[in-house]
Amino acid sequence: MDAPELAKPQPALLMCYGKTPYTPGRYLEDALRRIGIRVVRMEETVDFAAINMSSYLGVLFVESPSRPKVLVKNIHLVTIPKLFWIHHGENRLNANIEMCGWYKPDLLLMAHSLHLAHQFPSPVRFFPFGVDPHIFHSATPLAERPVDISFVGGQSALYRTREARMKYMETELKGKRTVSFNKKVFLHDLSSLYGKSKIVFNHTADSIKAFNMRIFEGMGCGALVFSDYAPEQEMLFQDRTHFVLYQSRNDLMNKIDYYLNNPQEAQLIAGTAQNYVRQFHTYDHRAEQIINWMKKLRA
Template identity: 45%
Template sequence: MYNPDLILLAHSLHLAKNFPAPVKFFPFAMSTDIFNCSQNFSERKIDIAFVGSKNPSFYKNRALALSRINKLFGRKYRLSLGKKIFLKALRDEYCNSKIVINYSADRIKSLNMRIFEGIGCGSLVITDYVPGLENIFQENEHCVIFKNQQDLISKINYYLKNPSQAELIAQKGKMHLLRHHTYEHRAMEVINIMSDLYFKKKNFIQPRNFSS
């Protein structure tokens, strides 16, 4: 139906080859009016949180990992795994959590909102790697990346025992989002992209008259 000059993709970068125009990675961002809180890290009542689906048809590895986390840490720490809540209720959950787990789908590894929401709320986000993540966050500076389930368990254990390090990464991650990755930043990016495309087309359609 359309003849686009540029495609913006927030996730599902594996689909880029299917589009008839160049694709630019255009990620999600921090919603400062919702996922933004200043709850002291040490006063948070939930040690490990996860909010999202555990449907084994799409998230078998996630479901297995959460079950293992519950088994290994459930007796000693306060866990909240598997709630289905949104917006302000989700914000309140993350604002009260020290560690937020992100585990992408089994087949399609895509950047999701959970990473931005958790970091925006000042939690330490421990996530698996997804394409494009390295273009936004620096590992062990803004978030923690795990390689497999054993690595996930090991890193959860480490940061539970070293809360000051967890808090430091969480704080740096939140400040990084506020400085570079809010929706205000994305709006300016769209304006700049449209402006560049407009002037390129204008110059192409109306070339300068060198005879005058």
């Protein structure tokens, strides 16, 4: 009688970052688990002298600015692939350069701001945000959504133009359209709002133009995303195929009026974008890419 085959051990990954409910690392960690990776998370200090490297495919460090930086000891002992994913540009450049020196990654993964790649000592790969379709989803057609335009995001001196444009929209559209700006909602509540919205408004900071998560989340919820330009957008999305790009305040208002009065065109773009991000740009896709890079580095 043949001996029964032993089950293969679940591949494991050491993930080092400060977890919060909303950080991109959390979405990626969830996705890694969904694709069958055993994730061991470490959030404060990692002493690699105390870790059995043979147990892991690799080490993934993730920037998490709202939490303390993960400190490392004996990084020189790491013999498996090391990746470091960062999410910010100029406003966190010095901190990320410092951490890159600590972690010594084999690959630095940048969510945007590729013009800064030359500032880092490690090879760089473009690794944008994605969408978690288990959170951000909606099947409601635009014509049945009660909110015409929504926006959720923080307020600071970095976003004066964005604030001015939202105030202008509120004034111009008062009594004509339903808008929802600056609600303090997150995760499933955020998804619910976007899933009730025809248009999700996006605007980058005044001086730091960075590709952000709002675009993916709005698309994932089947809304028509409006955005100003940020570098790297065109590497993933096409204007008037996946989203609507506006150049100025007048251009924004004209396009809002056009697409709200032409719902079939709005639905075509929003539906195309939702299908596209589900097919190519979920965090499960990002997780698979992480594992593929680690396997190539191990080869």
